[in-house]
Amino acid sequence: xxxxxxxxxxxxxxxxxxxxxxxxxxxxxxxxxxxxxxxxxxxxxxxxxxxxxxxxxxxxxxxxxxxxxxxxxxxxxxxxxxxxxxxxxxxxxxxxxxxxxxxxxxxxxxxxxxxxxxxxxxxxxxxxxxxxxxxxxxxxxxxxxxxxxxxxxxxxxxxxxxxxxxxxxxxxxxxxxxxxxxxxxxxxxxxxxxxxxxxxxxxxxxxxxxxxxxxxxxxxxxxxxxxxxx
Numbered sequence: 001x002x003x004x005x006x007x008x009x010x011x012x013x014x015x016x017x018x019x020x021x022x023x024x025x026x027x028x029x030x031x032x033x034x035x036x037x038x039x040x041x042x043x044x045x046x047x048x049x050x051x052x053x054x055x056x057x058x059x060x061x062x063x064x065x066x067x068x069x070x071x072x073x074x075x076x077x078x079x080x081x082x083x084x085x086x087x088x089x090x091x092x093x094x095x096x097x098x099x100x101x102x103x104x105x106x107x108x109x110x111x112x113x114x115x116x117x118x119x120x121x122x123x124x125x126x127x128x129x130x131x132x133x134x135x136x137x138x139x140x141x142x143x144x145x146x147x148x149x150x151x152x153x154x155x156x157x158x159x160x161x162x163x164x165x166x167x168x169x170x171x172x173x174x175x176x177x178x179x180x181x182x183x184x185x186x187x188x189x190x191x192x193x194x195x196x197x198x199x200x201x202x203x204x205x206x207x208x209x210x211x212x213x214x215x216x217x218x219x220x221x222x223x224x225x226x227x228x229x230x
Contacts, residue, residue, distance in 0.1 A: 020154040020207075021106075021115075022200035025058040025066075027159055029196030033074055036189055043080050043089055050076035052192055054098070063205050064106050068119060072098040072165070074190070078129075093130040096190070098165055099123045100143050113157075115149045125167045139167040147194075155200035165190040 033052050038045040054072035061067070079091035102121035109115070121143035128136050147161025169187050 020204045021060050021063055021151070022154060022202050022204055023060055024201040025060065026055070026199045026201060027058060027196050028055040029053075029159065029161075029194045031163075031192045031194030033076070033190050033192040036191075038188065040080075043082055045078065045080050047094070047188065047190075048077045048079075050074055052194070055196070058104065060205055063108060063207070066104045066106065068100075068102060068104050068121070070098070070100040070121065070123075072100070074098075095128040097126045097128070098141060098143075099126075100141065100165070102143070104145075106149075113151045115151065117145075117147060117149065117161075119145045121145065121165075125165070127167075139169065141165060141167045149198055151198070154204045157198035157200075159194075159196045159198050161194050163192055163194060165192075 031052050033050055035049040036047045038047075052072055052074045054070065056068050056070040058066050058068045074096040076094055076096070077091060078094045080089040082089060100121040100123035102119055102123075104117050104119035106115050106117045123141050123143070124138055125141040126136060126138050143163060143165040145161050145163040147159065147163075149157050149159050151157035166187070166189050
């Protein structure tokens, strides 16, 4: 009985909603980042899978386009292992903090609370190793995200997304193993699945109305009268 009452309540809530957005949205989130492997000449590195925490602040220009400021924190273990038997060479804990900013394109489904979106991000990632690490390292980072918001009302909703964050590594700037004189560098790709809440702040966005073109009659030049002379 309780299950049917809950289902009926959600259905009534959705039926009475306008599925609108607000100008600002606060979106806390939690997710799982999958393990990533980096290959070197004589060994391979691995970042273990882990839970990530973060959130975003979205400024919606309209119901189809917004700008998102995102923060994401990850705490994991990184290690270097031998090829073949996989024996550990070294291992330590690692914290990664992402500060990202970018545009988000939202797609409207008429009469539906579901709003799919896609976005791109640029920013920085800060790598902080544990007590045996050499020091904090900051890298330029790009990211992509794809997901959907489900609005229960204009000021509350659910958010589900997949995201890829990729710090850019280069010589003397990256994730590496080896000696200082002969390091080996590798790229990092952090793919995760996230879920969160959407809290609408401020006023509700106005509806986007189609633009109608005004058809004006083409200008026709009327020739001057022809005079007859006798």
